[in-house]
Amino acid sequence: MTRYVADMNAAWHAFVAFGRPRHPRLRVVFAMLAGGAPLHGERLAARGGPTRALADARTFYDTSSYGARATDAVVRSVGIEQLVYGSDRPVVDAPAGPAPLGAAAVDAMVSANVAPLLGRASLAVAA
Amino acid sequence: MSLAPAPPAGDLTRAELRALVATIAARPEQWRHLVNHDPAARTYEQLRRDEHVAIWLICWMDDHDTGFHDHDVSCGALAVAQGEIVEERLALGGPPLRRRMAAGQAVDFAASDIHRVVHGGGGPAITINAYSPPLWRMGAYETTPTGELQRHSISYAEELRPLGFVASSGPRSERRPDAP
Numbered sequence: 296m297t298r299y300v301a302d303m304n305a306a307w308h309a310f311v312a313f314g315r316p317r318h319p320r321l322r323v324v325f326a327m328l329a330g331g332a333p334l335h336g337e338r339l340a341a342r343g344g345p346t347r348a349l350a351d352a353r354t355f356y357d358t359s360s361y362g363a364r365a366t367d368a369v370v371r372s373v374g375i376e377q378l379v380y381g382s383d384r385p386v387v388d389a390p391a392g393p394a395p396l397g398a399a400a401v402d403a404m405v406s407a408n409v410a411p412l413l414g415r416a417s418l419a420v421a422a
Numbered sequence: 423m424s425l426a427p428a429p430p431a432g433d434l435t436r437a438e439l440r441a442l443v444a445t446i447a448a449r450p451e452q453w454r455h456l457v458n459h460d461p462a463a464r465t466y467e468q469l470r471r472d473e474h475v476a477i478w479l480i481c482w483m484d485d486h487d488t489g490f491h492d493h494d495v496s497c498g499a500l501a502v503a504q505g506e507i508v509e510e511r512l513a514l515g516g517p518p519l520r521r522r523m524a525a526g527q528a529v530d531f532a533a534s535d536i537h538r539v540v541h542g543g544g545g546p547a548i549t550i551n552a553y554s555p556p557l558w559r560m561g562a563y564e565t566t567p568t569g570e571l572q573r574h575s576i577s578y579a580e581e582l583r584p585l586g587f588v589a590s591s592g593p594r595s596e597r598r599p600d601a602p
Contacts, residue, residue: 336473337473340473346473347472349472349473350471350472350473352471367558367577370558370577371558372473374468374471374476374556375577375578375579376468376471396577396579397576397577397579397580398580399577399579399580399581400577400579400580402579403579419468419471
């Protein structure tokens, strides 16, 4: 297909290693779950990488490209508070979306988590 | 806000979680500004989350009830910081094991425990809850009209609430807080 997934993964690893230390208060949203990069948090920590990469209240992930299973895996890594809904329109029809995760999880992703991302509400975890 | 000296190196034990919530509950200056009691529902504030532990402040009022639930793969602990709550452990063939807890008391639970927490009456209550690893999926239990027990797998984002009812037969036994 394309290198998008690998590129997003590389971007996340670069950000947690170099971007976040330089911009500690920057709010960031990674598209397409950062290519699933948060699932590599344990590997990163085991190799001496940033230990707080998965505990970053200012880093968000949109769910474009992915369905409920990949989304739920990232929820396990970073918490529901860091996810926002994204679609692939108009490139492709939106996948089924996060509906199987339940109404409260959907509400968090399409509504509650947006204000903290945009700086209009306090972040999920006090820094 | 600093709620612990450093991120833990691994998942916490039940004893460590219990010590953690008891410590935080005894330091209201760290969380008093987040207290928000709502008669309609429990309110939650996440105090901290990392790879190994998530810590929540929960505010309770009359009739607030989680229903019976489990925490899937996470163990946990809660400490009462204000007011009273009642914890019940589900038992088959008998009434739930019940313990009333007041400010200053704490309890821990294994991932395999099935319990419910309800407000203990009186004034508003506050608990500090911690889970390790952080909550992900949970099980919410329902008793059907024919008495079958059902487990619903839900996201931890869902508000825990009673599903149906679990009949309690006979008088409930009330244990002293912190009894084994």
